[in-house]
Amino acid sequence: MGFQHGLSGISAAAANLDVIGNNIANTNTVGFKQSQAQFSEVFANSLSTSNRQAGMGTEVSTIAQQFTQGNISTTDNPLDIAINGKGFFRMSDAGNISYSRNGQFHVDSAGFIVNANNLNLTGFMADPAGKITAATPTNLKLTTANLAPQATSSFTSELNLDSRTPVSVPISAFDATDPTTYASTTSGSIFDSLGNSHIFSLFFQKNDTNSWNAYATVDGAMDGAMDEDSGLPISIKLGGAEGEPQKFTFDKDGVLTTPDKPVDVFVTLANDTVSPLKFKLDLTKATQFGEKFSVNSLVQDGSSSARLAGFSVSEDGMISGNYTNGAVRTLGQTVLANFSNPQGLASLGGNQWAETASSGQALVGPPQSGTLGSLQSAAVEDSNVNLTDELVNMITAQRVYQANAKSIETQDAVLQTLVNL
Template sequence: MAGFNTAVTGLKASTTLLDVAGNNIANSSTVGFKSSRTEFGDIYATAVVGAGSSNTPGSGVTVTDIAQDFSGGTIEFTNSNLDLAINGSGFFMLDDGQGNITYTRAGAFELDKEGNIVSKNGKYLQGYGLDALGNQLPIQNLAVSEKESPPKATERIGLSFNINDNKDASDLSRVFSKTDPGSYTYSTTVGTFDSLGNEHSIRFYFAEQRPVREVYAYEMAGATYTPEDTSTVPVTPASFSYPSGAQQMELSGLTFGAGADLEFDLSAVKRDIGGNAYIPLTTDAKARLADPVDGDPRIDPNSVYYDDANGRLVFELNAEYSQYGDPIATAGGTPLTTELATQDSERDANEVQSIYLDASVFNDATGLPNETIINISGKEIVVPAETSVQGFGELIDGAEQAIKDLNPDIETVEFINDGEPRIEITWKAETGDQPFVGVSINSGDALFFRNNNITTMTQYAWETNKGDNSFVGAYRAYAFLNDTEQLNLGKAPDPGSNSPSSSEVGPIMINFNSTTGILEAVNGEDVGSSGLAPRVTILGADPANPEDTILESDVDQLAGIQLDISGSSQFASESIVKSQSQDGYTKGDLIGVSFAETGEMVASYSNGQRANLGLVAVATFENQDGLQPSGNTEWISTLASGNAIVNPPGTGLNGTLRSAALEQSNVDLSAELVKLIEGQRNFQANSKTLETLNTVTQAILQI
């Protein structure tokens, strides 16, 4: 009777169903476990003759497959960054060290003594290595290969600040000193590191240019001049004379900076009230002096005069460059003695215009003979007859405010009587050069200004302080290592110094737009339309690197620290640091490893640095149902599954990576318990079939 075999197949199938359900239940807490499902098929015995007959009773049941369910399990978070879970499709790749590759969803990894990332049974997690540029290397064992982070010298500093525009530069001390807070406008400190990881600091000082012009005097004793290409003639102070018809004079090859000889214009000689001669430069010489390459553009060419009375050369620096660097001059190749003029070492950047009074028209007893009306820049002043010189001065002083109200750019109007009575009109320095103030006289025959000629009422050129507003928004920037040693910020050597270096220790100039307050220029280079400031190279800030003091301009990698002050401003608000950064750090020790969603293995160090040490590899298959279980929640590839397709997490259809998380078993306990009931019922039913068949057999035997 075939029924016995049929019942036996049913018992076997039910037993397998119970075994699979029991295995699922047993692994309901196994990390990365995938539940199995028992699949059945009926059995029919057929023969060639009569095949296809519909009255075949069948031969029972068989287990056609025990299929695994690869759906994702619940992801639970843990306290270990080495616990990994794949959120989506894919498998971790494991190598047993003998070249045997298995695949798993169980991501409970740890570090072995060599720093390799291994599974609980000691197999090596596979991934991509990364080179210094982050490019992928071939598949290999993932390992924490860098146990410490080497120090890195600071190469870049980002510093954005605001300097309070309300600070009055006139209040600053004349000479900068880092120990004198009254000599600079603002200071701030940035921490840095040298190439050995030692911590240092760079303190920056910003001193706004004061509204003054420095006056320099060069002793010219013993110099000679050449009039009109004749033989040289000694310069004799206090008795200057030159041949009739001579037009220019060359002072023994006098040069400023690297420029050509500077000639003086004898045809434009001026004499002061005492008759002393002052000789200005020729027009061509002024142009050479102003040349940014061959001359010295810090010097105001119109201020350069030969002072015959004292046998010296006198000139002024533009206000922007006061206290920036001493000019260098040579005569006949010999450096001249350079001394800051002791009598008038500084002069205000204001323009001062003088109107001289001819005091001889004032009778000592009766004063001015007739009433006179003068108009100074729109303000009419009536000077009554019989007014004395002193009374005239009082009228001028009394009209000061009215003149200033009509001319807001005028700072003061004063009457001065020091033997040369005059009206001095001083313009505000920030207004720059101004035309001579308008003056008119309506006085009959009582003209009382010098030479009785209103058109010549200008102060002598060598005494005139031309208006200079170049100081507005201009700052000298100093830097000191650890607030002790001054650093090289790229200051160009003073013209004419013949320095072999392209830069020297000293301050550089930074300039702000006086209208908008935004950064306009850094060390002579304009800020671009994008707002990015030219970089400043700081040399000498790495005591551990002797080459740090040398700027290698012919290579891409420059020595020193690149300073970027983009975004700095000069607004009328508190001086503050708006942003600050630097890229150096000291040595660091490994404190942990974590993984990004895209698979990067990131090492963290005690110095705050992070490094990508590798990239986890994720394998997928064309037919993952064809994988063969190999125990320890691992599978091996087969012909049915096809070869592994390996890519980083998050690429293509690969799932992303979760660090400090584990994928739990996907077993549904409720469903498995129901399967136990079904298996038990099926087993009992098949047992009943055997019992029934046995009873029938016994009945037949008793016939």
């Protein structure tokens, strides 16, 4: 027995205690991956092939990080993002790329998504139409500009006109304020070029067995009415000639025959800055069945100006802006990176790793592609340290340390015996 064995054992046990202590210290560190000290035996160099070598002790061969999945905990921050599966967030520090499992992000004063150390989250940006441009990942920046208004270009309704409605003879002149001059009505919002909302109403008057007249008003005003504020006339042209109704005819099965395509609607308001309004009125799915008048759907594509109200991140990394008018616009997409040998990554501290020759090159792509995991918004990945296991490991390492110290004490006693001879 030599002192070398005990000294190597004490050194290895001390290193193991350091690793265990670091694991325990980071039990509450988001995205932390525990480490494990791995040991190997030591033999003296020898030309002998004898199997009677006792060995020279032990050494720490490596300290390997364990990239197992941590538990996922929910938070109140929509920009807290947890990775469920393989992959790392790709972070940039003025172009210096690092990788992390810590998804605690926020938006800085310039609109960039950053972590607590002001490193930028990278991904793909979206164009003004919300389409992702999947090129080289760049620093993700969320625009907080108001959403521009969009004038209505189409107004679509699926409705049923009651075939049992009697024909008015003679046909009364349409008057939106007189319910006896029409059988049914429905209305919805349309938007002008400045995002102002207007109420567009349709009125249906039966003029024959399978034929109806359709009239329209805007903000309650009929065609030819005078605007109360400006004194200027309001013009509403529904499909045909100005001031004339749009005729709808059905076959014996209650299916619309004419018009067989959307009709143009022109609206001239007293406000010349937003006039005229022009959009397509699509009633091609209208029916005439023997049941009460009903509206099954009412859809138009215009919108008012809106402010950004919040963010959300989908499982595939799409970052969406939610606006006050109910619109949702794609702003960007987070990317993830994976490695053929994650244990070859170099730890930089601060929950960051760097690529090395041992790890291999980063394989970058959108979440849920290839072997990359999915994302969960308003959540973080907890440390994968099992505190109970680490406390047991610490007791074991302490015992190993004490045993190696005892071997040195024993060797000292043997040496003292030899000295005393």
